[in-house]
Structures are given as structure tokens and as C-alpha cells.
Amino acid sequence: MATIRPAAPTYSEEVAPLTESESAVIFERAVRRYLNMSSVEFLSHLDSGYFQGHPELERRLNSVLFYLPLVKR
Amino acid sequence: MQNYMSPLQQAVACVSKAVLRPTGYEPKATAHMLSSQQMPSPLANTDLYFDVAQWFYIIEDRLNGPWRVTTAGYQYTIETGGGEEILGYHWQPNSVSPFKDPHLHLGYGAQIGRPELESTKAHLPTGRVSMEDFIQLLIEVFDASPHRDWRDVLGKTAKKFWQYASWGRRPS
Numbered sequence: 479m480a481t482i483r484p485a486a487p488t489y490s491e492e493v494a495p496l497t498e499s500e501s502a503v504i505f506e507r508a509v510r511r512y513l514n515m516s517s518v519e520f521l522s523h524l525d526s527g528y529f530q531g532h533p534e535l536e537r538r539l540n541s542v543l544f545y546l547p548l549v550k551r
Numbered sequence: 552m553q554n555y556m557s558p559l560q561q562a563v564a565c566v567s568k569a570v571l572r573p574t575g576y577e578p579k580a581t582a583h584m585l586s587s588q589q590m591p592s593p594l595a596n597t598d599l600y601f602d603v604a605q606w607f608y609i610i611e612d613r614l615n616g617p618w619r620v621t622t623a624g625y626q627y628t629i630e631t632g633g634g635e636e637i638l639g640y641h642w643q644p645n646s647v648s649p650f651k652d653p654h655l656h657l658g659y660g661a662q663i664g665r666p667e668l669e670s671t672k673a674h675l676p677t678g679r680v681s682m683e684d685f686i687q688l689l690i691e692v693f694d695a696s697p698h699r700d701w702r703d704v705l706g707k708t709a710k711k712f713w714q715y716a717s718w719g720r721r722p723s
Contacts, residue, residue: 493556495575496586504586511591511634537656537671540648541639544604544626548574548584 501548508545512538517549552576554715555607555620556585558708562686563603565701567592571603582606582623582645591630594689596696599637601629601689603682606645621717627685629693635660640680650674653719679719683709 496504502517509520513535520542523529529539552573560571569589584606591600605625612619624646628639636658644651654674657663667673683705689695698704713721 493560493570493572496572496584496588500572500588501574501584504588504590507590534671536648540641540643540646541626541628543646544606544624544641544643545584545586547581547606548586 496548505545505548509542512541552609552618552620554711558711559585559603559605559682561704562683562708563587565686565697565704566595566689566695567601573607576609578609578611578618582608591628594629594693594695597693598632599629599693599695600632600634601627603627603685605682619715625680625682627680627682629689630658631660633660637661640677640685641674642679648674653677653679678722679716681709681712681716681719681721683712684722 506517509515509517513520515523529535556571556573563569563571567589569587569592571585571587573585574583584604586604590604591602593599594601603626606623607620608623609618609620611617624644625642626639627641628636630636636656637660638658639656640653641656642653652674653676655677656673657668657675659669661669663669668675686701687705690697690701709721713719
């Protein structure tokens with residue numbers, strides 16, 4: 479028997495969801511706040527493994543990584 | 552969604568004009584975030600700033616459904632006007648950190664003067680911390696100026712939170 483999925487939750491007209499550009503702004507702010515660099519620089523460092531050589535940044539890195547899915551939806 | 556978002560917004564509104572917004576309302580395999588563009592937000596009556604954010608999933612609830620929200624992580628922080636973190640309550644089960652349980656960080660802004668507590672490895676274990684607990688801390692410890700009915704608001708929203716929480720224990 480087919481599973482009938484319920485309809486998606488009702489969209490709230492009172493609180494609009496964050497757009498991708500608004501989410502990117504939040505992420506940019508988090509990167510500058512915790513690591514004092516731009517999000518472009520951060521993502522480049524992340525890809526290059528830069529942070530593996532900087533364990534002293536681990537805590538700040540984790541705080542930024544918390545926000546990473548905002549730009550990797 | 553309103554059952555999830557509304558109490559949190561009411562709690563935050565006790566000390567700030569920040570508006571919490573989700574990244575979406577649709578169920579999906581990856582988590583949504585609830586955050587505010589105004590974060591870190593000035594803490595009323597102080598020279599401090601605070602930030603609250605949660606990740607959450609929208610999942611089917613066959614018992615009381617059709618849907619419910621389940622929290623997937625949180626980060627609540629308070630920092631100085633200069634951006635030095637004083638403390639942060641974290642639960643980041645999906646992080647790369649080996650420490651997955653809820654914990655507390657003390658930052659340089661706390662002026663503890665103990666390097667081992669301010670180090671990146673100092674994850675001080677905690678139980679689950681609700682956003683209401685954190686807002687209450689901002690008011691009672693950091694002297695944030697709340698709106699008049701804050702005890703009533705936080706009492707009601709915290710009660711609702713712990714009523715539906717699938718894990719953790721309400722502080723007595």
C-alpha cells in the first residue's frame with residue numbers, strides 16, 4: 479500500500495524565511511566575527527586544509543562551521 | 552512550525568528586538584537554521600552582545616503530527632562590545648569536533664585568567680540548555696534589561712519546551 483505523506487507544514491506569512499543572500503550575509507558576519515576574514519578567504523582556507531595547521535583556531539573554526547550550511551544548502 | 556518558533560521569538564523578545572527567521576519551512580533531509588540577521592544583537596541595558604541560533608529538522612510525527620520540529624544543534628553566546636566571547640553554550644552533534652555533547656565554552660571575555668579553561672579544548676560538559684535558560688542568564692547574571700513580563704513569558708515558553716523535548720532535563 480502506498481504511503482500517503484502529509485502535506486508540507488503551513489507556510490507562515492508572518493515570518494518570511496531567510497533568502498540565500500540573507501543567509502550568506504549571516505555567514506559572512508560570522509566568519510568576520512570569529513576569524514576576522516572574509517567568507518571567500520575562509521572557504522579557500524577550508525578547502526586548502528589551512529586550519530589543520532592552526533589548532534589554536536579550532537574553537538573559532540567550529541563556531542563558524544556551525545553556520546556553514548547557510549551557504550551550502 | 553509556529554509551535555517551535557513562536558516561544559523562541561517570545562523568549563528573545565524579552566531582551567532584544569531581533570527577529571528570528573528560519574531558512575525554510577519545508578521538510579528536507581538537511582537541517583534548517585533559525586537565526587536572525589540582527590545577530591549578534593545588543594543586549595538591552597548593557598554594552599554586551601548576544602547571539603542565538605539553532606539548527607532543526609522538520610520531521611513527520613505519526614503520533615501527534617502530521618509534523619514536528621526537532622532541534623539538531625544550538626549555539627548561544629554572549630560577548631563583549633569588542634567581540635571577545637564571554638561564554639558560549641554549544642551543542643553541535645554534526646560538527647567535526649570530537650566533542651559532540653552539549654557543552655560550555657568560557658572565552659577571553661570572561662576574564663577568568665586560566666588558560667586551560669580558555670583553550671580550544673576546554674569543552675565544559677552541560678546538560679541540554681534551552682534558549683529560555685540562556686535568556687534568563689542574560690537577565691539575571693548580565694543585567695540585561697528585560698521587558699516587564701519576562702518571568703511569565705520565559706516560564707510559559709520553557710514549560711512548553713520541556714514538555715515536548717525528547718531529551719534533556721529541565722533545570723530544577
